[in-house]
């Protein structure tokens with residue numbers, strides 16, 4: 187039984203997390219936040235009331251049993267806490283770092299009316315990091331079902347689906363077009379927010395489940411989705427190709443040399459390691475005075491990357507206000523601390539170039555908020571005669587992305603009018619045997635929502651493949667430190683038949 | 687686990703041919719790609735783990751041998767390094783494709799296929815496909831001079847008519863490929879289509895040559911690319927009043943609508959870094975060559991001729 191606590195008896199202050207000093211961190215790519223120590227984690231875990239109605243669980247897109255894992259932390263049963271989390275969320279070290287907790291689990295925490303919410307994300311990260319550091323893993327022997335599943339795209343949606351299908355005894359291959367797996371986690375989100383080692387460690391766990399990653403494979407062009415089901419003999423396919431096609435505004439000056447999408451900037455810097463040029467070959471030529479258009483996570487990442495690449499000033503140009511900015515609260519806060527200059531209610535009208543086709547400025551106009559639009563947000567309207575120029579030499583677009591066209595060009599998948607794949611409740615597409623989820627279905631969303639979609643599709647795929655409950659016997663764990671079963675929940679994963 | 691364990695050695699180079707001291711051919715084993723490849727498509731290559739992703743057109747593919755062929759011109763750090771390191775038996779770190787929309791080999795009855803310099807290689811598969819579709823193919827190839835010519839026989843074999851142009855007149859017509867195009871147009875009033883691949887400036891003038899005659903003209907755009915999958919937008923080109931991503935909407939576009947000046951300006955985007963990288967690499971090569979020369983073991987018997995450095 188969890189101990190009885192009241193809001194008055196728990197530690198009132200949310201335990202702060204150590205961070206690198208803003209002045210120092212703005213010059214390096216090391217992680218900004220340092221994670222909780224053991225003592226800090228234990229202290230923060232004490233703040234949870236273990237509410238019987240569990241509002242936080244419903245706030246999490248994959249419904250992690252939050253009070254249960256926090257209780258295990260208070261009991262110092264960290265391995266148990268890890269098992270509880272990984273029942274539903276395969277990548278705690280990643281989600282603990284990048285989830286927008288304030289609008290998900292923590293936003294609805296019982297104590298949030300009076301106190302700051304329990305730091306659920308930080309605790310989750312603590313457990314995830316400990317699992318990586320301790321090398322907790324156990325590879326269950328799952329009797330092969332003889333069924334083969336192909337996953338297209340190695341982002342969070344694909345990874346989550348792959349793991350569930352592998353645990354159900356399927357032979358799973360993940361196809362990825364880049365030379366490294368991980369999707370946006372790898373090429374988009376920078377190291378100072380989510381170190382590559384964390385992603386690689388989590389991907390390694392998937393490999394241990396027997397999942398094969400085939401990089402350098404452009405599905406649609408090297409072979410089609412239909413071919414996966416026919417010639418290549420897969421029994422089911424999941425598509426998690428993300429929504430990476432970047433938008434531009436169509437204002438004059440967009441083909442100047444210093445104008446690029448945040449995706450290009452981040453891919454060059456993170457995946458291709460242009461920040462270590464000339465040790466790595468990919469160039470970037472960062473600006474000294476940079477304007478980033480947009481105020482989502484992508485914009486924050488782009489701005490903070492530019493600072494670290496040596497920019498003297500970085501402006502954020504956003505046509506609404508801070509309240510409407512879609513980025514995680516913590517990221518805006520971190521960006522401000524690092525010295526990003528925010529220009530709210532500002533919209534670009536023209537990018538100015540010099541004779542050599544380089545950017546020399548950005549002409550903007552001021553906005554004010556008018557009537558609410560369909561999304562319920564107040565629509566920004568321009569203020570007459572408010573134009574002014576910003577002195578910049580680089581302009582980065584982070585105003586959103588669209589659906590990638592390749593699978594639409596090469597398959598009979600039904601798309602909606604904006605190019606996203608049409609999927610039903612169970613995420614089945616218009617082709618029998620093919621499911622889809624993540625950003626390519628919903629449009630740009632979050633890591634945990636993409637993972638949730640991957641798991642939801644996996645449940646439907648298991649049903650379709652007839653992988654039903656059977657008697658399950660697990661072999662004793664092969665590795666792992668304390669002899670406990672790891673990462674596998676009998677009720678969750680009793681689809682597979684296991685021989686002893 | 688390290689990036690090393692991801693390193694595949696599946697992209698083995700099985701043949702290499704040097705056409706000149708700057709142009710070389712690599713034939714690489716990739717049976718699946720050989721099957722999927724269509725004329726007009728390209729691949730992205732990374733020579734090594736620290737390398738850049740560079741796009742190269744599929745110059746040929748052989749389904750029986752299970753190979754694809756690239757023809758590369760050594761222009762900067764990556765392509766020069768590849769020239770040095772890509773030998774038969776070595777492997778590329780990454781090779782992905784085929785990318786881009788295949789050229790539309792329609793019902794054109796009479797086509798002109800123009801290749802300028804290196805562009806001869808990427809236009810070859812299209813000429814062959816037109817020939818196979820039953821069209822009358824006029825090949826026009828242009829080089830600076832006779833010594834730089836390659837694939838002349840191969841190209842000629844898929845053409846009904848074949849026109850060679852050289853800048854210095856050492857072979858065929860003395861002049862640019864546009865002279866060859868004009869000659870073809872003069873002899874044939876019923877040309878349906880013209881395909882031109884080569885440097886942007888050449889493609890621009892090809893388009894200008896056909897414009898007054900209203901001949902449909904396709905050109906292959908080669909902007910700077912990163913991913914080749916529509917994710918970065920670095921490869922955007924202006925076509926008419928629209929912005930297109932060459933890697934997923936192309937690389938072939940209507941030559942009469944393309945903004946070549948915009949393309950040429952955007953190709954200069956990373957000029958400073960590229961020059962820097964090339965100079966550093968050449969310097970490193972010099973240092974290495976010097977060090978190796980010094981490390982040479984002393985001759986056992988003192989009869990070896992003195993320093994041949």
Ligand SMILES: Cc1cc2nc3c(=O)[nH]c(=O)nc-3n(C[C@H](O)[C@H](O)[C@H](O)COP(=O)(O)OP(=O)(O)OC[C@H]3O[C@@H](n4cnc5c(N)ncnc54)[C@H](O)[C@@H]3O)c2cc1C
Nearest residue numbers: 339341342343363369370405428483624625631632633636
């Ligand atoms: C810069 C940035 C910062 C972000 N920050 C946050 C954050 O802090 N918190 C948060 O919750 N969310 C954040 N997001 C959003 C989040 O990353 C995405 O919602 C999530 O990654 C979507 O997952 P996915 O699996 O659907 O697709 P992706 O992660 O996009 O993965 C798709 C993968 O499929 C591959 N692929 C595409 N087409 C093909 C093909 N034809 N063949 C083979 N492979 C293919 C791609 O290369 C890619 O690797 C951020 C996004 C960006 C861009």
Ligand SMILES: Cc1cc2nc3c(=O)[nH]c(=O)nc-3n(C[C@H](O)[C@H](O)[C@H](O)COP(=O)(O)OP(=O)(O)OC[C@H]3O[C@@H](n4cnc5c(N)ncnc54)[C@H](O)[C@@H]3O)c2cc1C
Nearest residue numbers: 740741742743758759762763764765908909910911953960
């Ligand atoms: C669709 C397409 C097909 C191509 N096909 C061929 C081919 O068959 N054979 C061939 O030799 N070359 C081809 N190219 C050009 C080739 O990609 C560049 O020559 C190569 O990237 C130069 O790299 P580098 O490091 O050696 O030279 P650098 O010194 O880096 O660059 C020299 C010039 O090449 C261009 N360039 C540089 N990086 C890139 C890049 N990532 N993508 C595109 N262009 C770049 C720029 O204009 C640059 O100024 C093609 C390009 C495209 C876009």
Ligand code: SF4
Nearest residue numbers: 246281285290291307
């Ligand atoms: S996965 Fe995200 S939303 Fe769910 S509990 Fe963890 S941090 Fe909260």
Ligand code: SF4
Nearest residue numbers: 234235237242295296
């Ligand atoms: S709502 Fe908050 S206090 Fe209640 S169980 Fe969840 S995390 Fe704990």
Ligand code: FES
Nearest residue numbers: 914916918919933
């Ligand atoms: S190369 Fe990145 S979008 Fe075309």
